[in-house]
Amino acid sequence: MIHWFKYSSPQTFYPLAGKVAPWFGAISVVLAVVGLYISFFMAPTDFQQGESYRVIFIHVPAAWMSMFIYMVMAGWAAMGLVFNTRLSAMMAQALAPTGAMMTFIALWTGAFWGRPTWGTWWVWDARLTSELILLFLYLGFMALTAAIDDVRRADRAGAMLALVGVVNVPIIYFSVKWWNTLHQGSSVSITRAPSMAAIMFTGMIVMVFAFWMYCIAVALTRVRHIILEREQHAQWVQELKEAE
Amino acid sequence: MNWGSASEFFAMGGKALYVWGSYGVTALVVAAEIVFLRRRGRTLRSGDTQSRRTE
Numbered sequence: 001m002i003h004w005f006k007y008s009s010p011q012t013f014y015p016l017a018g019k020v021a022p023w024f025g026a027i028s029v030v031l032a033v034v035g036l037y038i039s040f041f042m043a044p045t046d047f048q049q050g051e052s053y054r055v056i057f058i059h060v061p062a063a064w065m066s067m068f069i070y071m072v073m074a075g076w077a078a079m080g081l082v083f084n085t086r087l088s089a090m091m092a093q094a095l096a097p098t099g100a101m102m103t104f105i106a107l108w109t110g111a112f113w114g115r116p117t118w119g120t121w122w123v124w125d126a127r128l129t130s131e132l133i134l135l136f137l138y139l140g141f142m143a144l145t146a147a148i149d150d151v152r153r154a155d156r157a158g159a160m161l162a163l164v165g166v167v168n169v170p171i172i173y174f175s176v177k178w179w180n181t182l183h184q185g186s187s188v189s190i191t192r193a194p195s196m197a198a199i200m201f202t203g204m205i206v207m208v209f210a211f212w213m214y215c216i217a218v219a220l221t222r223v224r225h226i227i228l229e230r231e232q233h234a235q236w237v238q239e240l241k242e243a244e
Numbered sequence: 245m246n247w248g249s250a251s252e253f254f255a256m257g258g259k260a261l262y263v264w265g266s267y268g269v270t271a272l273v274v275a276a277e278i279v280f281l282r283r284r285g286r287t288l289r290s291g292d293t294q295s296r297r298t299e
Contacts, residue, residue: 040253045246051257055266062270101273109266116262214274221281228288244289 008085010227011236017220024217031210038203046200055113057203060188061211063106066134067169069099069215073141074166077159087223089155090230092162093145094223098215100138107131118182126175127183130168137165151230 039057046053073095080088110128111121122128141158148154171178176185188194194201231237247253256263 041246045257050259052259052262054256054263058266058270098277101277105270105273108269112262112266116259218277218281221285225281225284225288 008087010087010090010231011234013087014224014227014240017224021217021220021224024213024220028210028213028217031206031213035203035206035210038199038206043200043203044197049117052113052116055109057207058211059106059109059113060204061208062102062109063131064208065211065215066099066103066106066131067172068212069095069102070134070137070162070169071166073099074162077155077162080155081159081163086230087227089159090223090226091219092141092155092158093226094219095215096138096142096145097222098218100135100142102211102215103131103135103138107135123182125181125183126179127172127181130172130175133168134165134172137161137168141165 035057039054043054043057045051073092076088076091076095079085080092107128110131114123115121141161144161145154145158148157175181176183187196188201188204196204228237254260254264
């Protein structure tokens with residue numbers, strides 16, 4: 001039996017995160033190498049789009065991560081509100097910059113795919129607009145929590161913003177169904193076979209896992225920094241520093 | 245194999261700007277995040293030892 005609550009304390013989580021983060025980083029690098037090899041050397045040229053379709057190997061993973069990280073961030077924020085655990089709010093803090101980065105990558109690569117494919121860098125369609133709002137939600141969360149000096153109040157205000165913003169995630173996800181968007185519908189779904197060549201799908205999925213592992217490694221490293229910052233006057237941090 | 249030569253690979257069938265513009269910027273922001281993270285970790289640790297010394 002693992003005592004899960006033990007790990008909700010920053011003191012026990014700090015060394016654990018430090019131990020596992022490099023492994024997630026290493027797995028991410030290996031997956032990225034394999035994924036990029038498949039994306040560029042095994043996946044054939046698309047018969048309609050030519051080579052520009054290769055942007056999807058980073059566009060789709062980044063877009064999925066941008067939504068997934070937001071849900072995880074909001075989950076931690078909610079947990080912090082309900083249980084008042086210190087680590088939860090720190091986890092939400094640690095995830096926000098990476099989530100914002102993934103959203104930016106999704107928007108940027110989307111523009112660079114859209115230009116040769118649709119003939120435009122940007123349109124105000126529902127998918128693109130709601131993804132842009134997601135970027136503003138991340139930036140708003142970071143700005144709000146940074147602007148409030150009292151850490152507890154900053155965490156609570158940030159958590160409220162994160163939770164209100166959750167409504168945007170299903171809007172992004174279903175926007176291609178609910179509205180007539182220029183952005184295409186999903187090529188991958190749980191209920192049916194993917195509507196793309198198997199090797200392209202494989203490359204994309206490997207890249208998704210590479211991005212996923214990267215996000216975990218980075219978030220764990222960042223949460224360690226936040227723990228050090230916030231608990232710098234605690235007994236255990238002092239002892240840790242003396243031990244070094 | 246899709247590419248006859250290295251130059252063919254970099255040309256990306258005339259879509260080099262879009263493909264490398266996407267991959268390049270992605271690599272750049274990922275690298276930036278790692279650099280900032282490392283730097284913050286280093287200043288955190290060195291800053292702590294300094295504050296201990298001045299105590």
